[in-house]
Amino acid sequence: MINRSALDPDDHARPPGAPAPLTGLKVIDTATLFAGPFAATLLGDYGADVVKIEHPDGDPARRYGAQADGVPVWWKVVARNKRSATLDLHTDEGQRLFRRLAADADLIVENFRPGTLERWGLDYATLSADNPRLVLLRMTGFGQTGPYAHRPGFGTIGEAMSGLAHLTGTPDGPPTLPSFPLADAVAGLTAAFAALTALRARELTGRGQVVDLSIVESMLGVLGGPLATYDLTGVMPTRQGNRSPNNAPRNVYRTKDDHWVAVSATTLSVAERVVRLVGRPELAEEPWFATGAGRARHTEELDTAVGGWIAERTRDEVVERFEQAQAAIGPVYDLADVLADPHFAARGSIISVPDPELDAIRMPGVAFRLSDTPGAVHSAGPRLGQHTADVLGELGLKAEDLSALAAKGVI
Known part of the structure; x- marks a missing residue:
């Protein structure tokens, strides 16, 4: 294990006394892997209380990618600033507890296939009956409606069907997919904006609403120029390698x-x-x-x-x-160059976050800087169920209640 005790100073902390801009916003993150969780991560960076609801077996992101000393690295980044509580939503008791959590939440982020929440009795009509100000952010590959709605859709599919892969690669080579979850990141950024837009609308209307966000449509949004050009000219853009059809060198x-x-x-x-x-x-x-x-x-x-x-x-x-x-x-x-770059170091673009399992972990800092109410990273991704007792304790559950739920496999 790399000794990280002498890494850069803790320059990611919020200045003393500075407020967090999203303080008081309660987010329940039930999404898995990257697009939905990334949206919740962005909100958590700016002060939202993000409760990560995981199946008792753990979020799939805990098993994705490399590990350091047996600790999942990707999880530590995408779950930063979150509290982890376990809850099996397939069970009646898990659904009942989730409804109680939702009754006090501002935002729920989910990426189950369309119809899943409805099957569990956790549809928006049910949840909003107890909490009319609730915003439900639903993230899927293709959206909640349309002929493809029930297809499984990951970021790779969004990269393929949006036209990105067709435009990426060398002229004489095949379409090329990025080797990292680009579409998930684009969708996550879009989703964070969508969530704050819906929450702003709540201030005007007094009620929450459903956000229907598609990974494919998020990618279409950044490829609007080539799409409109083809529509109007009939000229199909082709792969250019690292060149541009619009400029040189x-x-x-x-x-x-x-x-x-x-x-x-x-x-x-x-x-x-x-x-x-x-x-x-x-x-x-x-x-x-x-x-x-x-x-x-x-x-x-x-x-x-x-x-x-x-x-x-x-x-x-x-x-x-x-x-x-x-x-x-x-x-x-x-990536070695990224970690060594003096400009990134001077700006705090890469930060060192203390972690009880890894000593410290370097990761990107907050996405943008606010002069008066800055964001901050105060913790890396938590251990599985690390905050279950705290989260359910806020509902009034006692130690004996938690023991009974654990015995049933609900938590």
Whole structure:
């Protein structure tokens, strides 16, 4: 095990006396794996009391990905700032206790297949009868309605059916899927916004509502430009590798010391700086250079000029020269580079969170910074059922009640 006792100081804590912006918001997170739980994580980062309801066997995220000293790493990140309570919702007693928890909640996050909550007697009509201000955030692959509603849908399916995979990869290669849960992250970000929108509407109407969020539709939302372009022009976008059909130079280039850098010249002024820097100022005088589409048609010529210049220099030299020229560049980092980057360290982009099982764990900090009411990470993902006694104790259950429920397998 890596000794993390000397990691970066605890710079993720909220300043003394600063309020958490979502203090007082109670969230019940019953979702599994990543899209729904990520939405709840974002809310917890800014002060919401997030109660993670897990089956007594544990959330599937506890068994996903790598482990460190037998501890699930992904779980520690996606379940940060949450309390873990176990409850078997397949049982009558589990459903009864869940209804009691929902009666005092502001938001429930769930991603069961459509009809599951209804089958358990936990539909919105039932829950809102006791709590009219409740917001129910329902996250599925395809939404609650439509011919695909009952299909299982993970992030990978959203990446495929939204058109993302079709647009990703090399021109002569197959469609490419990301190696991490990109669609889940996009859906989680969308869901956090949706939840806060519904809670804001509650302030205006006095009542809660149901949020129907689809992973596929979340991905469609970020691919609107290519979709509308095809609809209006009939031109089907194709895979471009690391290039762009709208601009050039835009690519990744290998350096002399066998690293990679990414160059993006989206605007004319930046493109001019790049070709001057690499010793080809005459390219900027060409008529085609004046527009992004024109430069994209001459990608080969621009890539040869930029790539050839970069190949003769080290990564550090290339980045320094581009910065001096005020041209956009970024080194292609691996995760070791991310953890060592001085800018990320200075901003607290990567934080070290104390943890009783791992000593400490480094993970991304809060998603954004608020000047007066900042977010904070105060704990990594909890042990299974670590807070069951606390959560159910808030309903008035005593130790003997918990023992009886455990004997029945309800918790």
